[in-house]
Each structure stands twice: as structure tokens, then as C-alpha cells.
Amino acid sequence: KAGVTQTPRYLIKTRGQQVTLSCSPISGHRSVSWYQQTPGQGLQFLFEYFSETQRNKGNFPGRFSGRQFSNSRSEMNVSTLELGDSALYLCASSPRPRGLEDNTEAFFGQGTRLTVV
Amino acid sequence: GENVEQHPSTLSVQEGDSAVIKCTYSDSASNYFPWYKQELGKGPQLIIDIRSNVGEKKDQRIAVTLNKTAKHFSLHITETQPEDSAVYFCAASIDYKLSFGAGTTVTVRA
Numbered sequence: 358k359a360g361v362t363q364t365p366r367y368l369i370k371t372r373g374q375q376v377t378l379s380c381s382p383i384s385g386h387r388s389v390s391w392y393q394q395t396p397g398q399g400l401q402f403l404f405e406y407f408s409e410t411q412r413n414k415g416n417f418p419g420r421f422s423g424r425q426f427s428n429s430r431s432e433m434n435v436s437t438l439e440l441g442d443s444a445l446y447l448c449a450s451s452p453r454p455r456g457l458e459d460n461t462e463a464f465f466g467q468g469t470r471l472t473v474v
Numbered sequence: 475g476e477n478v479e480q481h482p483s484t485l486s487v488q489e490g491d492s493a494v495i496k497c498t499y500s501d502s503a504s505n506y507f508p509w510y511k512q513e514l515g516k517g518p519q520l521i522i523d524i525r526s527n528v529g530e531k532k533d534q535r536i537a538v539t540l541n542k543t544a545k546h547f548s549l550h551i552t553e554t555q556p557e558d559s560a561v562y563f564c565a566a567s568i569d570y571k572l573s574f575g576a577g578t579t580v581t582v583r584a
Binding site for chain 2: 361412449459462465467468
């Protein structure tokens with residue numbers, strides 16, 4: 358069974374640009390969550406999608422957005438990039454949404470390393 | 475995350491010895507506590523988890539204990555090996571999301 362696939366693995370962008378990251382969850386999993394990982398803040402929850410709907414959202418500005426497609430693949434978008442957006446962005450795949458079953462497992466992908474210069 | 479505290483931040487052990495990492499959480503409604511191992515350049519890997527209806531769970535050299543009254547849980551690694559060197563994160567399901575501890579860097583000395 359294939360794991361969680363995130364593309365691209367590495368990105369370098371300039372301040373002010375926008376970026377789109379992609380995540381394909383484990384086959385059969387319908388919930389996708391996004392996390393930002395930085396040395397200073399650790400792992401911070403961005404949002405969760407299930408059945409193409411955002412189920413939960415963390416404390417990030419509106420520049421961070423996402424969506425989910427009918428095949429459960431998800432994308433997240435960051436507009437007007439700032440230097441502080443440099444981070445490892447991680448996608449987690451779950452069989453059920455945490456909003457409905459908060460003891461469900463979450464499996465992470467390798468992440469996308471975003472560097473903003 | 476601010477709702478989950480993890481200690482210690484670094485841990486160095488001799489190969490063959492045991493390693494223990496402790497976490498506390500704030501929300502008494504939390505009922506799911508996973509542990510992740512993250513190696514350099516990789517995403518976090520789920521290594522073991524525990525739900526609030528059990529007090530202890532073991533998987534080979536790894537065990538997790540949960541004390542719901544005191545709101546803390548711990549990871550125990552026995553007979554440590556060099557490949558156990560990594561950053562370990564605890565997490566708790568709080569407000570319908572996973573809140574993570576700050577991580578423990580474990581180094582196993584040969």
C-alpha cells in the first residue's frame with residue numbers, strides 16, 4: 358500500500374510570490390490534514406479536509422488556504438509569501454476525519470521543504 | 475504546541491540502555507495519544523499510539539503508558555540501538571486536531 362505522497366519535495370520562492378503544494382493520501386483515506394513544521398514553533402496545525410470540505414482550521418492567516426478534490430487529493434496554497442513562511446509543510450492522511458473520530462491515526466508524508474528568499 | 479509539554483528536549487543514552495520521554499497535556503477530554511519518530515530529511519513516522527481506555531501498550535522494544543488522572547503519558551524504549559537515534563514527538567488529540575510536543579532529540583551512543 359503506497360504511503361502519503363507530497364510534491365514537490367523542495368521549493369524555493371521569492372517573497373510576494375504564491376505557491377501550491379500537493380498531497381495524495383493513502384489509498385482509501387479520505388481525510389487530509391496539513392501541518393507546518395519550523396524549528397521555532399514546532400509542528401503547527403493548518404487545516405483538515407474531508408469530503409472536499411474544510412473541517413477544522415488552525416491559527417494561520419488567510420494567506421494559507423487549501424482544497425480537496427473528489428479523489429481525496431489535497432492542495433494547499435500560500436499567497437504573498439513572507440520569509441517566515443519558510444518551513445517544512447507536512448500532509449497527514451487519516452481514514453476518518455478527526456472532527457468525527459478524534460482517536461483516528463494520522464500518517465505523514467515526507468513533506469515539502471519551502472524556502473522563501 | 476502549547477497544550478502539550480514534552481521533556482527532555484535532548485536525551486543521550488548508551489546503546490542497550492533504556493530511554494524514557496514524558497509528556498503532559500492540558501485538555502482532560504483528550505483521548506488519543508500518538509508518538510512519532512522523525513529522522514533527518516523525513517516526515518514523522520507513527521511508531522505507537524494509545525487511547526484513553528487503556529493504561530499501557532507495548533510493541534516489541536517500545537511501550538507507552540498513560541495516566542489520565544495526572545494527564546501525562548510516556549514513551550519507553552528498551553535495549554536502545556543506533557537506529558533509534560532520531561527526534562521523537564508526542565501528540566494529543568485536542569480540539570479535533572493533533573497538538574504536538576516540542577520534540578526530544580535522542581542520541582544512542584555506540
